[in-house]
Amino acid sequence: MLAELDAALGERRASGLMRERRVIDSAQGPSVRIGEREFIAFASNDYLGLANAPELVDALCHAARAWGVGAGASHLIVGHQRPHELLEQELADYVAPCEGARALMLSSGYLANLAILTALAGRNDAIFADRLNHACLTDGALLSRATLTRYPHCDVHALREALATTQARRRFIVTDAVFSMDGDIAPLPELLAVAHAHDAWLVVDDAHGFGVLGGGRGSLAHFGLSSERIVYMGTLGKAAGVAGAFIAAHPLVIETLVQTARPYIYTTAAPAALAETLRTALRCIRDGDARRAQLGTLIAAFRARAEALPWTLLASSTPIQPLVVGEVETAVRVSEALAARSILVPAIRPPTVPAGTARLRISLSAAHTLDDVDALARALSEVAADA
Ligand SMILES: Cc1ncc(COP(=O)(O)O)c(C=O)c1O
Incomplete structure (x- = not known):
């Protein structure tokens, strides 16, 4: 069985589908630490910012x-x-x-x-x-x-x-x-x-x-x-x-x-x-109306700033803002380029999503600020220009 597992994992690696666990060294929040580096994270489902309230x-x-x-x-x-x-x-x-x-x-x-x-x-x-x-x-x-x-x-x-x-x-x-x-x-x-x-x-x-x-x-x-x-x-x-x-x-x-x-x-x-x-x-x-209002403001701000990007921002009024880039390699490359700019956004690949629709799953939280959203939009534009 070990030889079979090794071969199957090798195939997965070769097709860019290997999943890696990042070890986060801080509590969840709008920014997280990995080792000595701080990242603004658009990756959790902590929509109201309660995970470390x-x-x-x-x-x-x-x-x-x-x-x-x-x-x-x-x-x-x-x-x-x-x-x-x-x-x-x-x-x-x-x-x-x-x-x-x-x-x-x-x-x-x-x-x-x-x-x-x-x-x-x-x-x-x-x-x-x-x-x-x-x-x-x-x-x-x-x-x-x-x-x-x-x-x-x-x-x-x-x-x-x-x-x-x-x-x-x-x-x-x-x-x-x-x-x-x-x-x-x-x-x-x-x-x-x-x-x-x-x-x-x-x-x-x-x-x-x-x-x-x-x-x-x-x-x-x-x-x-x-x-x-x-x-x-x-x-x-x-x-x-x-x-x-x-x-x-x-x-x-x-x-x-x-x-x-x-x-x-x-x-x-x-x-x-x-x-x-x-x-x-x-x-x-x-009692979270203020948190939900902040979330609504951030969603609108992100969508306005993402209009010029060359990828497809799906129609979504919720904190989940998927940017479909198509191929697995593109999604991984964009996610890595964002990480190099200290921004964490996961690349979501098949089989989690249908083939050809690999995407960045950007998730917003009430704990983010408009500055965080601006930083994300800026980094996405830079990465798009380099692509
Ligand atoms: C739509 C949906 N249902 C169910 C679950 C599972 O919930 P839990 O993480 O509490 O197991 C998730 C995510 O994890 C989800 O996105």
């Missing part, structure tokens, strides 16, 4: 003294502590996907999506998924053993046609709310209407919308949507700045997950200290 650091220290550092067991044994319970109630009330919704905290968004799809869908069911969904929605669909149909990106017409021919017992429309590598927003009102018309469920992955859109409440509030057919997933390691995820839905859906979702049941609960810290993060999100 003093009030959250204090909350975690305080919570660790009160609750210790480990949950000690899974939720159904003795790991479910008061902070988990309170956080779930607060999240359910805040996001409110339907009247009387409940919420369930999980250790990551990846596990939350596996939990939703494996607990609710099975062999006789059908999952209809946007082609650009995040990998963990695809993995959850495959693990569920339901039939998986991938419809063209945001193509409601194609989705409707696919649903019209299904005989499946349960049908699920599954979509990112904000697409993680494109930054665009799914047409959730239309998708919900299709779900109603075809007796389907709508699973919404709001990893990149929660905390940012809808005044913080996320993509459902952004569109003013609420329905018993919605199963909502929000992550807590992006705009919320900490770690974990939650599912919010009708109480019967949540109780079914508690009883049967293996990614919830067979794993140690996240530390209560994190849940308690997340309660503070939720307050920061709730």
Whole structure:
């Protein structure tokens, strides 16, 4: 096996697809340190700048003294502590996907999506998924053993046609709310209407919308949507700045997950200290209008400054601003040239994005300043001129 692994890794290296982990020597923030060098970073999902916010650091220290550092067991044994319970109630009330919704905290968004799809869908069911969904929605669909149909990106017409021919017992429309590598927003009102018309469920992955859109409440509030057919997933390691995820839905859906979702049941609960810290993060999100306004200003400023670049800036009103350059080598070269100018922007390559659409995934945070955005725009123009 080692010889095979060596050959496969060699091929990956030769096609420029080798992934490297950069070791960051500082806390997350608008600038990070690698060794002795400082970089302005446009690479994290810390959209509100909470990952190193003093009030959250204090909350975690305080919570660790009160609750210790480990949950000690899974939720159904003795790991479910008061902070988990309170956080779930607060999240359910805040996001409110339907009247009387409940919420369930999980250790990551990846596990939350596996939990939703494996607990609710099975062999006789059908999952209809946007082609650009995040990998963990695809993995959850495959693990569920339901039939998986991938419809063209945001193509409601194609989705409707696919649903019209299904005989499946349960049908699920599954979509990112904000697409993680494109930054665009799914047409959730239309998708919900299709779900109603075809007796389907709508699973919404709001990893990149929660905390940012809808005044913080996320993509459902952004569109003013609420329905018993919605199963909502929000992550807590992006705009919320900490770690974990939650599912919010009708109480019967949540109780079914508690009883049967293996990614919830067979794993140690996240530390209560994190849940308690997340309660503070939720307050920061709730009171975060100034952070969201700053983010909006930076997004508009970046888009205005990026107009003259020779690459394709995708239409996105969210903090994810992808600059599609096409070939893998170009994306890597531009990313390296930016790093040489002390700016970190990751090159995103296939298979994470379709072949021929390698890109720079620029992500903005409320913790950035206009000067940071100016520095990025200047560096991009220089690199473009050299290309
Ligand atoms: C759209 C989407 N869903 C789910 C996840 C997984 O969330 P987590 O990082 O909490 O596992 C991510 C990113 O990591 C994502 O971008």
